[in-house]
Amino acid sequence: MEHLERFGVSMPAGLLAEFDAAISQAGYANRSEAVRDLARDYLVRRQWATPGGQVAGTITLVYDHHTREVEDTLTALQHDCGDSIVCTTHVHLDHHHCLEAIVVRGRSEEIRAIADRLLSTRGVMHGGLTVTAAAG
Numbered sequence: 001m002e003h004l005e006r007f008g009v010s011m012p013a014g015l016l017a018e019f020d021a022a023i024s025q026a027g028y029a030n031r032s033e034a035v036r037d038l039a040r041d042y043l044v045r046r047q048w049a050t051p052g053g054q055v056a057g058t059i060t061l062v063y064d065h066h067t068r069e070v071e072d073t074l075t076a077l078q079h080d081c082g083d084s085i086v087c088t089t090h091v092h093l094d095h096h097h098c099l100e101a102i103v104v105r106g107r108s109e110e111i112r113a114i115a116d117r118l119l120s121t122r123g124v125m126h127g128g129l130t131v132t133a134a135a136g
């Protein structure tokens with residue numbers, strides 16, 4: 001395991017009390033673990049905002065497969081994405097609705113463009129993109 005550094009942090013008492021209450025409600029055992037997660041989240045968001053930053057994530061789509069051509073369109077779009085798409089899982093939610101979870105990896109701007117194209121396809125009712133940094 002990597003060496004842990006200790007450091008002191010000063011902040012207004014009210015802010016700290018609010019932070020302690022929130023992380024306790026979230027189930028954190030201590031401040032250190034919560035601050036580590038905040039630091040990782042900050043780094044991922046920086047990576048995501050940096051042109052050419054390498055990210056990985058999941059695009060989730062919910063659509064009605066009775067909508068004309070929606071499945072053909074989604075499949076054609078995914079075939080045009082090359083190595084950015086790692087794999088796709090399809091779940092038949094009910095008689096009408098399908099859920100697709102598409103694992104993606106690549107440059108942040110490419111991943112955003114792929115998600116925008118898939119989510120704006122006619123027949124896609126709901127969805128979203130969740131990202132993390134590609135490494136670490």
Ligand code: NI
Pocket residue numbers: 065090091092093097098099
């Ligand atoms: Ni289905």
